[in-house]
Amino acid sequence: MGASVRGDRGAEGGAGPEPVRVPGAAEPARWPGNGGPRAEDVLERAFSLRKAHSIKDMENTLQLVRNIIPPLSSTKHKGQDGRIGVVGGCQEYTGAPYFAAISALKVGADLSHVFCASAAAPVIKAYSPELIVHPVLDSPNAVHEVEKWLPRLHALVVGPGLGRDDALLRNVQGILEVSKARDIPVVIDADGLWLVAQQPALIHGYRKAVLTPNHVEFSRLYDAVLRGPMDSDDSHGSVLRLSQALGNVTVVQKGERDILSNGQQVLVCSQEGSSRRCGGQGDLLSGSLGVLVHWALLAGPQKTNGSSPLLVAAFGACSLTRQCNHQAFQKHGRSTTTSDMIAEVGAAFSKLFET
Numbered sequence: 001m002g003a004s005v006r007g008d009r010g011a012e013g014g015a016g017p018e019p020v021r022v023p024g025a026a027e028p029a030r031w032p033g034n035g036g037p038r039a040e041d042v043l044e045r046a047f048s049l050r051k052a053h054s055i056k057d058m059e060n061t062l063q064l065v066r067n068i069i070p071p072l073s074s075t076k077h078k079g080q081d082g083r084i085g086v087v088g089g090c091q092e093y094t095g096a097p098y099f100a101a102i103s104a105l106k107v108g109a110d111l112s113h114v115f116c117a118s119a120a121a122p123v124i125k126a127y128s129p130e131l132i133v134h135p136v137l138d139s140p141n142a143v144h145e146v147e148k149w150l151p152r153l154h155a156l157v158v159g160p161g162l163g164r165d166d167a168l169l170r171n172v173q174g175i176l177e178v179s180k181a182r183d184i185p186v187v188i189d190a191d192g193l194w195l196v197a198q199q200p201a202l203i204h205g206y207r208k209a210v211l212t213p214n215h216v217e218f219s220r221l222y223d224a225v226l227r228g229p230m231d232s233d234d235s236h237g238s239v240l241r242l243s244q245a246l247g248n249v250t251v252v253q254k255g256e257r258d259i260l261s262n263g264q265q266v267l268v269c270s271q272e273g274s275s276r277r278c279g280g281q282g283d284l285l286s287g288s289l290g291v292l293v294h295w296a297l298l299a300g301p302q303k304t305n306g307s308s309p310l311l312v313a314a315f316g317a318c319s320l321t322r323q324c325n326h327q328a329f330q331k332h333g334r335s336t337t338t339s340d341m342i343a344e345v346g347a348a349f350s351k352l353f354e355t
C-alpha cells in the first residue's frame with residue numbers, strides 16, 4: 001500500500017503523523033492580503049521538511065482514522081452512529097445518489113436519506129428498500145422540506161446526480177444556506193461543485209465543508225476562485241491554494257493520487273486501487289465521507305492527535321474507496337462496476353480500519 005502523509009517528522013514517528021503545518025500558526029493560513037503567512041512560504045517549508053513516503057506515515061494516518069470510528073455497542077440506539085442525507089438525483093441521474101447513500105449505510109451509518117427530484121424518487125426507492133427517499137428537490141418548498149429534516153441529520157452530501165437545472169440549483173443553494181446556519185457538516189461533490197464554482201461565497205470560510213472534486217471539477221473551481229489556470233506541475237500547491245482561497249474549507253482532489261488539504265496541511269492518499277475507472281466511484285467516496293465526517297467531528301481533535309478531523313475523515317474515505325476498487329478488481333477485472341465496489345465496503349473497511 002502506498003498512502004502517505006507529507007510531513008516534517010513522519011518518518012521518525014511519534015504518536016501520529018506530522019502533516020504539513022503553517023509554522024507556529026494557531027490560526028489557519030491566510031491568503032496574501034489577509035495578513036497571514038503566504039501560501040508559497042507554507043509550501044516551501046512543507047517541501048523542505050518533506051520525508052520520503054513511508055509505511056509508517058500511512059500507518060499513522062490510518063490509525064487516526066481508526067481512532068474516530070465509534071465502537072459497536074449493544075447499548076446504542078438506532079441513529080447514533082449516523083443519520084446522513086444525500087441531496088441529489090434528477091431525471092437523468094439516479095445511480096449517483098443511490099451509490100452515495102448506500103455507501104453511507106454500508107460504512108456504518110444507521111439511516112440514509114436521499115432528497116431528490118420527484119422523477120428520480122421511485123427509481124431510487126426501487127433500487128433499495130434501505131434508503132429513505134424524499135421527492136422534494138423540485139418542489140417550490142424544497143428548502144423548507146429539507147430543512148425540517150436537518151435537526152435529525154448529522155451530515156449532508158450535496159451534489160451526486162443533482163444535474164444542472166437552474167431551479168434545482170437554486171433550491172440547493174437555499175439548502176446549503178440553512179445547513180450552514182445550523183452548523184451541519186456538508187460534503188460537496190459533482191454538480192454541487194458546479195454550483196460552488198458559480199458562487200464560491202456559498203461555502204467560503206465554512207469550516208464544516210469538504211469539497212471532493214475530480215480532475216475536471218477541480219480545474220473549474222480553481223479557475224473560478226483563483227481566476228487563472230492551475231499549475232498542473234504543482235498539484236499540492238494548487239490544492240493548498242484553493243483551500244486557502246475558499247477560507248480553509250477542506251479540499252480533496254481525486255486522481256491517481258488523492259491530494260487533501262485544509263489550507264494548513266497537505267495529505268496524500270495513494271492507497272492501491274486499480275486502473276478500472278468506471279463511473280460512480282466518486283459517489284462511493286462522497287457517501288462514505290458523509291459518515292466519516294460525522295464520526296470525526298464527534299471524536300474531535302484529541303482523537304486525531306491534533307490533525308484536522310475533517311482531513312482525517314477524508315483520508316479515511318479516500319483509502320476506503322481505493323481499497324474497495326482494489327478488491328473488486330481482483331475479483332471482476334475489467335468488468336468491475338461501482339456496485340461490485342460497494343459489495344466490498346465491509347471487507348475493505350475491516351482490512352483497513354479493524355486490524
Ligand SMILES: NC(=O)C1=CN([C@@H]2O[C@H](COP(=O)(O)OP(=O)(O)OC[C@H]3O[C@@H](n4cnc5c(N)ncnc54)[C@H](O)[C@@H]3O)[C@@H](O)[C@H]2O)[C@@H](O)CC1
Nearest residue numbers: 093094095096160161162163190191214215216279280283
Ligand atoms: N450512475 C450515475 O447516475 C452516475 C452519475 N454521475 C453524475 O453525473 C453528473 C456529471 O458528473 P461528471 O463527473 O461527468 O462531471 P462533468 O459533467 O463535469 O464532466 C466531467 C468530464 O470530465 C471527464 N473526466 C473525469 N475525470 C477526468 C480526468 N481525470 N481527466 C480528464 N477528463 C476527466 C469525464 O469523463 C466527464 O466527461 C454528476 O451529477 C454526477 O454525480 C456520476 O457520478 C457517475 C455515475
Ligand SMILES: Nc1ncnc2c1ncn2[C@@H]1O[C@H](COP(=O)(O)OP(=O)(O)OP(=O)(O)O)[C@@H](O)[C@H]1O
Nearest residue numbers: 214254255256258273279280281282283285321322
Ligand atoms: N488514475 C487513478 N488511479 C487510481 N485511482 C484513481 C484514479 N483516478 C481516480 N481514482 C480514484 O477513484 C475514485 C473516484 O475518483 P474519480 O476521479 O473517478 O471521481 P469522479 O469522477 O467524481 O467519479 P464519479 O464517476 O463517481 O463521478 C477516488 O477514490 C480516486 O482516488
Ligand SMILES: [Mg+2]
Nearest residue numbers: 190214282283
Ligand atoms: Mg463525481
